[in-house]
Amino acid sequence: MNIPTLAEMTANGTSPDILFWVGCAGSFDARAQKVTKAFCKILNHLDISFAILGNEEACTGDPARRAGNEFVFQMLANQNIQVLNGYGVKKIVTTCPHCFNTFKNEYPELGGHYDVIHHTSYLQSLIDEGRLKIADGGPFKGKSITYHDSCYLGRANQIYEAPREVLEALDVELKEMKRCRTTGLCCGAGGAQMWKEDEPGKKRINIERTEEAIATGASVIAVNCPFCLTMMSDGVKAYEKQDEIMVYDLSELIVQQNQL
Amino acid sequence: MLGIIAFSLVFILTFSIAARRFMAIRRNINLGKDELITGNEGKRWKNVLLVAFGQKKMFKNWIPAVLHLFIYVAFLFTQIELIEIFIDGFTGSHRFFAPYLGVIYTIAINTIEILSVLAFIGTIAFLARRNILRVARFQKPEMKGWPSRDANIILGLELVLLFGIFTMNGTDVLLQEIDPTHYPDSGNLIISSFIGPAVFGWMNKDALVFLERAGWWLHILTVFGFLLYLPFSKHLHIVLAFPNTWFARVRKNGKMENMPDIMQEVQSMMGISTPDAAAAPMEEIPEFGSNDVFNLSWKNILDAYSCTECGRCTAQCPANITGKKLSPRKIMMDVRDRAEEVGANLDSADEKFIKSDKRKDGAILSPQNYDDGKSLFDYITPEELHACTTCNACVEACPILIDPLEIILKMRRYEILTLSAGPSEWVPMFTSMENNGSVWQMPVDRDQWAKDAREA
Numbered sequence: 001m002n003i004p005t006l007a008e009m010t011a012n013g014t015s016p017d018i019l020f021w022v023g024c025a026g027s028f029d030a031r032a033q034k035v036t037k038a039f040c041k042i043l044n045h046l047d048i049s050f051a052i053l054g055n056e057e058a059c060t061g062d063p064a065r066r067a068g069n070e071f072v073f074q075m076l077a078n079q080n081i082q083v084l085n086g087y088g089v090k091k092i093v094t095t096c097p098h099c100f101n102t103f104k105n106e107y108p109e110l111g112g113h114y115d116v117i118h119h120t121s122y123l124q125s126l127i128d129e130g131r132l133k134i135a136d137g138g139p140f141k142g143k144s145i146t147y148h149d150s151c152y153l154g155r156a157n158q159i160y161e162a163p164r165e166v167l168e169a170l171d172v173e174l175k176e177m178k179r180c181r182t183t184g185l186c187c188g189a190g191g192a193q194m195w196k197e198d199e200p201g202k203k204r205i206n207i208e209r210t211e212e213a214i215a216t217g218a219s220v221i222a223v224n225c226p227f228c229l230t231m232m233s234d235g236v237k238a239y240e241k242q243d244e245i246m247v248y249d250l251s252e253l254i255v256q257q258n259q260l
Numbered sequence: 261m262l263g264i265i266a267f268s269l270v271f272i273l274t275f276s277i278a279a280r281r282f283m284a285i286r287r288n289i290n291l292g293k294d295e296l297i298t299g300n301e302g303k304r305w306k307n308v309l310l311v312a313f314g315q316k317k318m319f320k321n322w323i324p325a326v327l328h329l330f331i332y333v334a335f336l337f338t339q340i341e342l343i344e345i346f347i348d349g350f351t352g353s354h355r356f357f358a359p360y361l362g363v364i365y366t367i368a369i370n371t372i373e374i375l376s377v378l379a380f381i382g383t384i385a386f387l388a389r390r391n392i393l394r395v396a397r398f399q400k401p402e403m404k405g406w407p408s409r410d411a412n413i414i415l416g417l418e419l420v421l422l423f424g425i426f427t428m429n430g431t432d433v434l435l436q437e438i439d440p441t442h443y444p445d446s447g448n449l450i451i452s453s454f455i456g457p458a459v460f461g462w463m464n465k466d467a468l469v470f471l472e473r474a475g476w477w478l479h480i481l482t483v484f485g486f487l488l489y490l491p492f493s494k495h496l497h498i499v500l501a502f503p504n505t506w507f508a509r510v511r512k513n514g515k516m517e518n519m520p521d522i523m524q525e526v527q528s529m530m531g532i533s534t535p536d537a538a539a540a541p542m543e544e545i546p547e548f549g550s551n552d553v554f555n556l557s558w559k560n561i562l563d564a565y566s567c568t569e570c571g572r573c574t575a576q577c578p579a580n581i582t583g584k585k586l587s588p589r590k591i592m593m594d595v596r597d598r599a600e601e602v603g604a605n606l607d608s609a610d611e612k613f614i615k616s617d618k619r620k621d622g623a624i625l626s627p628q629n630y631d632d633g634k635s636l637f638d639y640i641t642p643e644e645l646h647a648c649t650t651c652n653a654c655v656e657a658c659p660i661l662i663d664p665l666e667i668i669l670k671m672r673r674y675e676i677l678t679l680s681a682g683p684s685e686w687v688p689m690f691t692s693m694e695n696n697g698s699v700w701q702m703p704v705d706r707d708q709w710a711k712d713a714r715e716a
Contacts, residue, residue, distance in 0.1 A: 003710040022706075024699045033709045040713065054707035058697030066650050067686050068549065068672030070519045072693050074526035079697070082532070105515035110523060111532075151651040156514025182656050183320075186578040191650030195699065196685040199647040202583030209578075 001037070002044055005054040006087050016051040019089045021103070023096040024059050025226035031233065032095075032226035035249040039095055039119055041260045042251060046131055050093075056083050060102040067192035074110070077102070081112035091115045093122050095251070097152035097225045098190070104157065118153055120224045120250050124162040127169045134169045138257030145172040145253075146218035148209070148232060149184030150225035163224050166250050170257055175216040185209050187231035194227050210235025214245065221247045263473075267349035267480075274484040281491040285565060288603040291627055292558035300510040307661060312505040317659040321572075324389070327382040331418065334379035335498070337372050338483075345480055355432075358444040366447025373429065373451040376422050383418045390415075397571035400580075402590040407494065407569055414486075414495050421482040428475030430456040431468045438465050497568035501660040504566040507559055508661035513652045516669060521546065549673025551635045553599045554627065556670060563662040564596035573654035573664055579647040586647035588654035588664035594639035595667060605632055636671065645671050646683055 009016055020043070026036040043050050058080055061073035084092075092114045094100045103116040117125075126132035147167060153159045160181045167174050179185045188198070188205025198204055210232060213221045221236070223229050232247045254260075310316040315332065318325040347356045358365050389395045390411060398408065429452035435443040460468060490496055527533075550556045573588035574580050580587050605613045606625060614623050615631040623629065645668055654664045676682045692701040705711070 001713045001716070003714055005707065005710075027706045027709060028698065028700050028702045028704075036709060037713050052707065052710060054710065055705055057706060059693050059699050061693070063699055064690060064693055065516055066669065066672075067689070068669070068674075068676035068682065069686075069690055070522045070548065070673060070677060071526065072690050074519075074522050075530075076693060076697060078523075078526055078530055078532060082530070101512075101514040105512050106518070109518045151649070151653075152514055155652040155656050157512055183576060183653070185581070186649045186651035186653065188578060188582075188649060191648050192686060192689065193649050195689040196646070196683045198582075199579070199584045199586070199643050201579070201585075201647075205578045205582050205649065208582050 001040055003040055004051045005056075006051040006089075007054065007056065009051050010087060014049075015088075017049040018091045018093050019084075019087075020050045020052050021060075021092050021094040021096075021099055022052055022057060023094060023099045023226065025230075026095050027057070029226060029230065031229060035095055035226060035229065035251055038249065038255040039251040041255050042123070042126075042132070045258075045260050046126065053083065060099045060107075062098040062102045063192040063195060065102075065106070066190070077107060077110050077112070081107060081110055084112060084114065089114060091117070093117050093119055095119045095226070095249070097150045097156070098227070101152045101156050118157075118159065118162075118224070120153065120163040120166060121159060123250060123254065124165045124169075127166065132254070133258075134171070134254065135258045136171075138170070138259070140220065140253055140257050141171045143172050143220060144175050144216070144218045145170075145220040145222050146175045146177055146213050146216040147180070147222045148177070148187065148213065148228055149180060150223065150228050151184070151186050151190050153224055154184050155182060163222070163250055166254070167222060170253055172220075172253075175218045177212045177216055179212060185212065187225075187228040189227035189231050194230075204235075206231035206235040207238060210239065214239060214241065219245055220253070221245060222250055222253060223247060224250055261352070264350060264352050270481070270484060271346075271349065274487055278487050278491065281488075284603055284607070285491055285496075287606075288553075288599040289558050289561045289565060291553045291599060291602060292556045292561040293554070295557045295559065297507045297559060303510045304506050304508075307505040307508055307510075308502055311659070311661055312501045315659070317661075320657075324386075327385050330375070330378035330382035331386075334372070334375035334382075337375050340368065341372055342483065345476070345483075348476075349480065354442060355444050355446060358446050363447065366449075369429070369446055370450050372425075373449055376425055377451060379418065380422050383415050383422070387412065387415050397575040400571060400574060400587055400589070402587055402593055403569070403571070407593070410493050410495075411569070413489070414493060417482055417486055417489070421479060421486075424475050424478035424482060426452060426455055426475075427471055428479055431460050431463075431472040431475060432456075434460055434463075435465070435468050435472060438468070494567065494569045497566050497660060500562065500566035504562055505661050507562065509559075509663060509666075513655055517666070519548065519673075522548070547674070548677035549675070550667070550670035551637055551674045551678070553595065553602055553636070554630070555674075556595065556667060560663075560667050560670075561595060561599050563664075563667075564592045564599060566660055567592040567596065567662055568660075569593060570659070572657040572659065573662070576653040576657040578649055578651060578653065584644075584647040585641065586644040588668075591640060591644070591664045591667055592662060594636065598634075598636050598639055601634075602627075602630065602632070606630065640671060642675060642681070645675065648672075 006019060022036055025032040058076050060080060061076035065073035092103055097118055100116060100118040103114055123132065145167060147163060149160065164174065185208065186205060187209055221232050223232060229247060229249060236242050236245050236247060315329060318328055344357050348354060390398050429449055432443060433449060433452050433456035436445055460471065547555065553561055569589055571589045577586060577588050609625050611619060613630055613632050614625050615629050618629040648668045650665060652665060689699055693699055698706060
């Protein structure tokens with residue numbers, strides 16, 4: 001695969017059309033890495049000129065800010081903005097809605113102004129423009145799939161339709177959960193919950209959400225966030241349904257459908 | 261004449277007591293930090309008209325929305341009728357507008373009668389939902405005692421009001437036939453022309469005159485009672501929903517408020533020049549985040565006073581749904597209760613509430629020197645704050661654009677930045693972010709996956 005870093009491209013005197021912001025999960029989490037690679041595959045397949053920051057990328061600071069640690073957030077955010085502005089980055093695509101939200105809504109006040117787009121919206125626009133063609137008769141055609149809205153793409157940024165349009169292009173049978181779009185239930189990872197145990201209660205949030213997904217009878221749970229991916233996969237495993245119900249990111253569905 | 265004097269006295273008394281109480285609430289809201297909320301007027305008007313006036317967000321759940329609409333529209337229309345009641349009360353006239361407006365008067369009173377019946381249905385249904393059907397969101401722990409009683413009292417007052425209106429109109433219809441000079445023709449009233457003969461038809465004129473007055477007084481006294489009760493009750497939302505939607509944050513829900521002090525500190529530490537940084541060095545170690553009404557925004561406290569404790573937020577909260585202690589509604593109730601406590605202590609002017617180092621002769625208690633040894637953390641526990649996933653479900657659910665999340669996050673900031681406390685599991689995360697620039701401390705490079713993928 002061709003995955004250039006921005007430093008390499010700059011050294012060669014070229015610049016990419018988009019910067020792919022990989023994020024911590026996409027870089028380090030074994031399951032999320034597959035999403036990262038799937039998205040790179042699509043970009044390679046379409047000959048889209050992109051680069052990653054590689055080791056110059058740092059966490060956007062989202063979990064620290066939401067945990068209440070503004071100092072750590074500001075350190076990371078300002079560091080990232082210095083790097084991005086140093087390269088003159090204009091357009092960023094992220095596969096994580098938390099990174100997306102931070103770039104879009106929180107970096108501008110700190111001096112980071114970019115055209116930022118979440119990969120589901122990006123994929124949808126590629127499909128709309130006719131650049132990305134979905135193969136007819138792939139493995140997901142007609143399959144019943146449920147879509148889990150992430151909080152940071154959904155309620156935080158009101159993006160509900162782009163991911164559903166991607167699923168429509170895949171020609172799947174979309175089975176909505178009872179709580180969807182504006183009332184979609186959180187997977188339980190946001191607000192830095194990913195890095196701590198649940199507070200005492202009756203149930204884990206991801207179990208509650210997985211039960212709802214299972215109830216749709218769908219064989220695939222489609223997600224748009226690496227943390228939802230972990231939470232929903234754990235939920236499915238807790239019900240020992242990991243052989244019947246798959247949890248996939250939208251980019252993975254496209255890669256499999258088109259057999260890239 | 262006696263009636264006019266009695267009415268005028270009650271009127272003046274009611275409005276002066278209510279005005280005092282409303283001023284106290286205004287003072288309590290302003291205990292919060294000053295903040296200019298302006299701009300985006302177009303969006304703000306839209307919020308007031310669609311969300312507050314138009315009840316747009318209520319209609320996510322249409323059964324309570326329709327029932328609420330009955331009571332709401334009936335309430336709005338009754339204000340028109342009140343104009344006549346005030347005129348009649350001050351001048352001793354009877355149905356002042358009836359002779360002048362003719363058929364319009366009949367239509368107006370009939371509209372109020374129909375709306376009153378719908379409001380009656382709504383009120384009975386709401387009482388049933390709370391006390392018989394026991395809808396889950398009304399049964400949460402924070403609703404025990406006063407909050408539930410408060411709701412039932414208001415619904416009860418609603419019924420008294422309707423009883424007053426129909427006693428008044430029902431007897432009036434009969435009196436219009438017996439004594440047309442004193443009781444001007446209101447036209448055929450769709451409900452009272454039926455209720456009047458059916459219920460009061462057997463009575464003599466004296467009894468009818470007495471009951472008509474009793475109904476009239478019951479009606480207006482309930483309205484006055486409502487006005488006095490309102491500022492002590494969750495029902496303040498009928499007033500505050502309008503300013504609250506106007507001042508609601510106009511931004512994406514995902515955006516957290518920036519902390520310019522820390523931004524400038526970090527930027528100057530990193531050698532990034534900012535024009536403001538040099539001008540404002542931090543003199544004393546400041547408090548970050550919020551632990552009390554004084555370091556919340558006034559808007560957070562307005563949110564708290566606007567809350568009608570409907571619990572739509574709590575019913576949507578993933579933490580609450582799965583049995584955690586967090587309830588966004590309780591956060592709002594706690595902030596209001598704390599503002600009330602501080603307000604009452606300030607009103608007492610008791611020196612014991614002055615900060616000990618400022619308690620010298622002649623010192624007068626004020627919000628600036630206030631210290632009662634308590635804070636919002638006496639109401640809201642860290643466990644509640646730690647359960648939040650920042651998912652914005654509560655913010656989305658609120659029919660009048662209250663934002664419980666902003667308060668939760670400000671209190672988390674206080675806990676982490678000022679108290680250096682918080683969940684111990686977050687410490688390694690912070691350390692890793694600070695030292696390695698990633699949320700996990702990993703033994704491999706950030707782009708190891710790319711190196712592997714290039715070779716594969």
